[in-house]
Amino acid sequence: MKKFLFSALRxxxxxxxxxxxxxxxxxxxxxxxxxxxxxxxxIRLAEQSWEGQTIKxxxxxxxxxxxxxxxxxxxxxxxxxxxxxxxxFDFESIEKxxxxxxxxxxxxxxxxxxxxxxxxxxxxxxPQRSWVRKGLEVYFTVLxxxxxxxxxxxxxxxxxxxxxxxxxxxxxASEIYFGKPAANISRGEAALIAAVLPNxxxxxxxxxxxxxxxxxxxxxxxxxxxxxxxx
Numbered sequence: 001m002k003k004f005l006f007s008a009l010r011x012x013x014x015x016x017x018x019x020x021x022x023x024x025x026x027x028x029x030x031x032x033x034x035x036x037x038x039x040x041x042x043i044r045l046a047e048q049s050w051e052g053q054t055i056k057x058x059x060x061x062x063x064x065x066x067x068x069x070x071x072x073x074x075x076x077x078x079x080x081x082x083x084x085x086x087x088x089f090d091f092e093s094i095e096k097x098x099x100x101x102x103x104x105x106x107x108x109x110x111x112x113x114x115x116x117x118x119x120x121x122x123x124x125x126x127p128q129r130s131w132v133r134k135g136l137e138v139y140f141t142v143l144x145x146x147x148x149x150x151x152x153x154x155x156x157x158x159x160x161x162x163x164x165x166x167x168x169x170x171x172x173a174s175e176i177y178f179g180k181p182a183a184n185i186s187r188g189e190a191a192l193i194a195a196v197l198p199n200x201x202x203x204x205x206x207x208x209x210x211x212x213x214x215x216x217x218x219x220x221x222x223x224x225x226x227x228x229x230x231x
Contacts, residue, residue, distance in 0.1 A: 023124070027143045030123065031152060034061050038160050039126050041168060048166070056166030060175060060182075064155035067182040070190035071170045072154050073229055075161075077222035078194035078215070080115040083154070084231070088116040088145040089138075117141050119157040151231040162200050163193060177206040191219040 041057060048055050064072060076083050082090050113121070120140035125133055144153055163173035173193050174182040185193075192205035195215035203212050 023140070023143070026124070027140075027147050030156070031148050035123050035156065035160060038122050038168075039124075040122060040162060041160075043127070044162075044166065057168070058166055058172040058176060059159070059168040060171035061159050061169065062171035062182045064151060064158065067158070067170065068185040068190065069229065070185055070187045070223075071158060071174075071182060071193070073223050073226060074187070074190035074194040074219055075158060075170075075197070076115070076154075076229065077226055078191075078219045079118070079197065081222070083115050084150055084229070086114060086116075088114060088141040090114050114141075115157050116145055116153050118161070119153050120144055122160050123156060149231075154231075161197060163196070164200050164204060167200070173205065177204065187220060187223060188216065191216040191223065194219050 041059075045055060045057060047053075080090070117137055120143075121127070121133070121137050124140045125136055148156070159169040159171065161170075162168055163170065164176070167173055167176055170185075170190075170193055171182045174180055174185050174189075177193070178185065178189050189205070192208055192212065195208070195212045196203035196205055203209065205212075208216065
């Protein structure tokens, strides 16, 4: 029994060392190399195959310097107003979400994830909620804030975020929904793409519901308040 425990502990030690060493490797790698796939993309492909659907994976990487500035501005205005100011976590929003969720027990949960946290989750982790995943999300968020910086985090987020069924990133979304490259997206079109991000499998920028139109107008108003982004 002692021998088994010793072997198990030794295995765990080496597993932890290898795991964290590999995370540092990929964090540094993805600062310079664009992630080819994300766990969510793989999960969606598996779901499509399991359900007998046509396999669909549309993505087109666009450098943040080569896309319309309306796109990062719209996403920040919609998803994370304090993105350029916080260090990865918006603690005020977290407290507000806790209070809201405590009052609305059993109903829809309000999240408070920043763009940095969503990027960490999208690139390195799985989508299902759990304390283990949240803990690892904090770990990866701290690392990408330190190693990547704001501009790279935002660039990766804009290119891996789910924007429709089998569609990922604002580059593919611009081409599919509006028939133009991301460099030519208008403020209104950028706001529509940002408006559907909370549920891109339900909503589409090319066929906005009245609710999405309302979100678009709010995002446009917020974009005007921001002015120009400075990374």
